[in-house]
Amino acid sequence: MIESLLQHLDTLLLYVFAACALVGAVLMLVLRQPMRVAMALISTMVFLGGIYGLLGVHFIAAFQVLIYVGAVMVFMVYVIMLLEIRESAGMARYSALVVPGVVATALFVGALGYGVWHGYPALIRAAAGTRFGIHQFSISFLTEYWLHFELTSVLLVAAVVAALAVIKVSRRAHG
Amino acid sequence: MxxxxxxxxxxxxxxxxxxxxxxxxxxxxxxxxxxxxMLNGVNLSLVTFSHQLGSTVGAVLVFLIFVVATAEIAIAIPIVLMLVRQKHTLDLNAFTSLKG
Incomplete structure (x- = not known):
């Protein structure tokens, strides 16, 4: 009993992590305060990192935690604390688009869920789920995809310049 | 399943x-x-396919998405800060003037 459980432990953990990630995502829709929403999103991201680790792509799991939770979400939490604007209790949580939004999302999930449920192309089914480490990843990243890698630095510089420009415009507007 | x-x-x-x-x-x-x-959901599907096919393409794309997400947040947050400084609220309905 315990031996068979241990054999399937990674699959079991995968399902548990998947369920927890989904619960965190749904909580994001329900919770009112932005800080709680941010905490729910952080938990979802950490569970996704756990799923990546169980799939054997450890470096993506590490970067998920480092970049998403460590950088992006800390920035987000910092801004929430900086703004410190509390929603008044009377304010509606949802916009007027609730009903069309829910209907459209249900249709979207139905279409994509139909695709997932009815299987995927034989090419993917036939593949054995081979593991690759950071070794193969870095070699193909810096030989085949070096141009994309370099272009990301251009993108980041553009983002920094844009952020500075936004701050400058706001300073000029406020004197 | x-x-x-x-x-x-x-x-x-x-x-x-x-x-x-x-x-x-x-x-x-x-x-x-x-x-x-949403970006996280896409990342998960890319990692899943990449793992299943044993190819590094998906993982490379996930890295590029990390960079794009970081750049997106770095620009979006100053814009939100500016808008909030003007209207003193985070409510989307206060910004209908952006419709033009």
Whole structure:
């Protein structure tokens, strides 16, 4: 009993992590305060990192935690604390688009869920789920995809310049 | 339903919940976070396919998405800060003048 459980432990953990990630995502829709929403999103991201680790792509799991939770979400939490604007209790949580939004999302999930449920192309089914480490990843990243890698630095510089420009415009507007 | 199907279904669910959040929530910061959730859902499907096919293409794309997500947040947050400084609220309905 315990031996068979241990054999399937990674699959079991995968399902548990998947369920927890989904619960965190749904909580994001329900919770009112932005800080709680941010905490729910952080938990979802950490569970996704756990799923990546169980799939054997450890470096993506590490970067998920480092970049998403460590950088992006800390920035987000910092801004929430900086703004410190509390929603008044009377304010509606949802916009007027609730009903069309829910209907459209249900249709979207139905279409994509139909695709997932009815299987995927034989090419993917036939593949054995081979593991690759950071070794193969870095070699193909810096030989085949070096141009994309370099272009990301251009993108980041553009983002920094844009952020500075936004701050400058706001300073000029406020004197 | 095997493991890959479960992961793909989770990816669809995360993307759909994020999309729903962007459409129905009124708080701007919450909408930004829901966008991050959509990116996470896409990342999960890319990692799943990459793992299943044993190819590094998906993982490379996930890295590029990390960079794009970081750049997106770095620009979106100053814009939100500016808008909030003008209207003193995070409610989306206060910004209908942006429609033009």
């Amino acid at each position: 095997d493991k890959i199907q479960v992961l793909l279904a989770l990816s669809v669910a995360l993307f759909a919940v994020g999309l729903l959040g962007v459409v129905i929530r009124r708080n701007m910061l919450v909408m930004l976070m829901c966008m991050e959730l």
